[in-house]
Amino acid sequence: MVFRCAVHNMKLLTHNMLTSKCMKGVTVGYPLGIVAKDIKVSETEFNSEFVSRIIPKLDWNALWKAADSIGHSGDLPQQLMEDYENNEEFLKKVHHVLLEVEIINGELVCPESGRKFPISQGIPNMLLNEDEL
Amino acid sequence: MALFKPKALECQLQNVKGFEKPKVKLEQYVTSPHIAAHMLHTIQSTFDDLEGKFVADLGCGCGVLTIGAALLGAAQCVAFDIDPDALEMFTLNVNEFDICNIDTVLCDVRFIPVSWKKTFDTVIMNPPFGTKHQQGIDLQFLHVALNLAGKSVYSLHKTSTRKYVMQKAESWGAKPKVLAELRYDLPATYKFHRKHSVDIDVDLIRFNLE
Numbered sequence: 001m002v003f004r005c006a007v008h009n010m011k012l013l014t015h016n017m018l019t020s021k022c023m024k025g026v027t028v029g030y031p032l033g034i035v036a037k038d039i040k041v042s043e044t045e046f047n048s049e050f051v052s053r054i055i056p057k058l059d060w061n062a063l064w065k066a067a068d069s070i071g072h073s074g075d076l077p078q079q080l081m082e083d084y085e086n087n088e089e090f091l092k093k094v095h096h097v098l099l100e101v102e103i104i105n106g107e108l109v110c111p112e113s114g115r116k117f118p119i120s121q122g123i124p125n126m127l128l129n130e131d132e133l
Numbered sequence: 134m135a136l137f138k139p140k141a142l143e144c145q146l147q148n149v150k151g152f153e154k155p156k157v158k159l160e161q162y163v164t165s166p167h168i169a170a171h172m173l174h175t176i177q178s179t180f181d182d183l184e185g186k187f188v189a190d191l192g193c194g195c196g197v198l199t200i201g202a203a204l205l206g207a208a209q210c211v212a213f214d215i216d217p218d219a220l221e222m223f224t225l226n227v228n229e230f231d232i233c234n235i236d237t238v239l240c241d242v243r244f245i246p247v248s249w250k251k252t253f254d255t256v257i258m259n260p261p262f263g264t265k266h267q268q269g270i271d272l273q274f275l276h277v278a279l280n281l282a283g284k285s286v287y288s289l290h291k292t293s294t295r296k297y298v299m300q301k302a303e304s305w306g307a308k309p310k311v312l313a314e315l316r317y318d319l320p321a322t323y324k325f326h327r328k329h330s331v332d333i334d335v336d337l338i339r340f341n342l343e
């Protein structure tokens with residue numbers, strides 16, 4: 001069967017990296033709040049090696065909060081567990097939250113300035129105006 | 134995963150549409166399917182830097198490099214560009230392929246925060262070479278790329294700037310190596326030239342970070 005993705009959208013993996021730190025007057029700008037208007041949950045191929053390699057790069061707390069704030073934390077533990085490399089069940093949960101919960105339309109919100117960054121058609125718009133730099 | 138032969142990859146990449154109305158100021162021209170296919174094939178077959186990897190494409194334009202990387206088995210890709218019109222075309226292109234593992238971010242690559250250190254395994258890019266209006270943007274892209282990648286960066290640079298690019302890269306902690314010298318067919322608009330297009334010499338450089 002050929003599975004076609006209608007569109008590609010913002011995954012929580014990408015959200016986990018985005019900040020508004022480059023804005024004038026913002027010091028951390030992380031994590032960005034999410035106001036999700038449309039969410040899509042898809043099914044993608046699970047790659048345990050990739051997921052366990054990506055976990056140390058994540059801000060776990062930010063990931064959990066982001067997922068929770070849009071009602072998709074599922075039963076992902078709030079604390080990152082130890083020895084997850086061989087825990088397939090856990091890695092699958094992480095895979096789901098990181099790569100299968102996608103935001104189509106909505107906003108990202110800077111925690112310090114309240115500046116909103118629109119997400120439209122799955123693409124977060126992080127462009128700043130000149131007077132914001 | 135069976136590796137596409139360069140020819141087969143090139144064939145696939147011919148389906149990637151280019152810029153509808155290229156913006157000269159942003160140096161919007163595509164990497165030809167031929168160059169893209171050879172570049173990506175080398176990255177995978179010689180260095181194993183795509184399959185299963187987390188890959189970023191800086192200044193992704195219409196997506197030929199990202200889509201090629203995904204076809205060669207990249208685990209996830211994030212593509213960045215400053216131009217919403219380019220990303221619109223990018224999205225149309227991705228939808229023509231059977232690919233789900235690509236995210237796009239609309240942003241100025243120069244302002245990707247330093248806190249993203251070593252987020253990706255591999256960064257690929259065909260950066261703007263820098264015009265009168267944005268001199269030095271090629272090296273600004275390179276600096277950001279070297280910070281984002283954990284393993285390696287692959288980038289195209291004008292051969293005439295090779296020495297300087299290599300020096301800069303070394304000062305930023307990377308080990309550069311020229312993998313190929315290419316003749317690049319640049320649309321004349323970018324050279325303010327009367328001919329339809331001009332060939333320039335371009336290096337494909339690998340910057341090793343390990």
Ligand SMILES: C[S@@+](CC[C@H](N)C(=O)[O-])C[C@H]1O[C@@H](n2cnc3c(N)ncnc32)[C@H](O)[C@@H]1O
Nearest residue numbers: 159162163164192193194214215216241242259
């Ligand atoms: C030479 S084109 C390469 C396009 C595409 N990667 C390819 O290989 O076909 C350079 C791209 O960089 C983008 N660009 C230029 N300045 C940028 C900036 N400051 N931040 C992000 N993207 C930028 C342009 O919109 C354009 O798509």
